[in-house]
Amino acid sequence: QVQLQESGPGLLKPSQTLSVTCTVSDDSISSGSYYWTWIRQQPGKGLEWIGYIFNSGSTYYNLSLKSLFTISIDTSMNQFSLKLSSVTAADTAVYYCARGGGYCSGGSCYVYYPMDVWGQGTTVTVSS
Amino acid sequence: EIVLTQSPGTLSLSPGERATLSCRASQSVSRNYLAWYQQIPGQAPRLLIYGASSRATGIPDRFSGSGSGTDFTLTISRLEPEDFAVYYCQQYGDSRRFTFGPGTKVDIK
Numbered sequence: 001q002v003q004l005q006e007s008g009p010g011l012l013k014p015s016q017t018l019s020v021t022c023t024v025s026d027d028s029i030s031s032g033s034y035y036w037t038w039i040r041q042q043p044g045k046g047l048e049w050i051g052y053i054f055n056s057g058s059t060y061y062n063l064s065l066k067s068l069f070t071i072s073i074d075t076s077m078n079q080f081s082l083k084l085s086s087v088t089a090a091d092t093a094v095y096y097c098a099r100g101g102g103y104c105s106g107g108s109c110y111v112y113y114p115m116d117v118w119g120q121g122t123t124v125t126v127s128s
Numbered sequence: 129e130i131v132l133t134q135s136p137g138t139l140s141l142s143p144g145e146r147a148t149l150s151c152r153a154s155q156s157v158s159r160n161y162l163a164w165y166q167q168i169p170g171q172a173p174r175l176l177i178y179g180a181s182s183r184a185t186g187i188p189d190r191f192s193g194s195g196s197g198t199d200f201t202l203t204i205s206r207l208e209p210e211d212f213a214v215y216y217c218q219q220y221g222d223s224r225r226f227t228f229g230p231g232t233k234v235d236i237k
Contacts, residue, residue, distance in 0.1 A: 047173065047216055049226040060224050064129070096172055111223035114163035116184055118172040
């Protein structure tokens, strides 16, 4: 059974760069038809989709977040990552990684299954 | 962007009672790609329902989903103590713009 585990900095100061990594265990990140996604949850709030990446490297982001995030994948390390430059207090949240079903073909990517495997989440606090 | 509205915001019920949660979309959800998640405080969300009405692996049959187009419902036939949680709907039909509803909290009356 595939497992996901986030790792992050814990505490950041405003204007620093957020970097969070999700390590995939018990399966290859390159195998199968999946997308790998990031979701965050600000304190006391609901779930906010940030974006996702396919094995091919194709990425899609929540445009409401003004594309400040970057998602990348490292198949050699079986990991995918999230970066956000110049954080503010509003970026304080629990950051979750998750996997869903999808594939890319002919230059386009398609989603057919929602997020069924989630990491436990990593808390990131932005404070001076 | 498809906006999802969930009602009620909070549902206060007793164990053994039936819970009916609503999720309404601002426009039709393509292929009825609507999912429901359960989140217990301090834990990651868990997928309950996909494709509006299909139970995810390992989900008890007291959970059921229904609906199509813009109106969807999650029903818990008889609440167990572990079912008191927050429930989110999510559309993945617009695969470039996943969106979540604001959640419905089911708490103990």
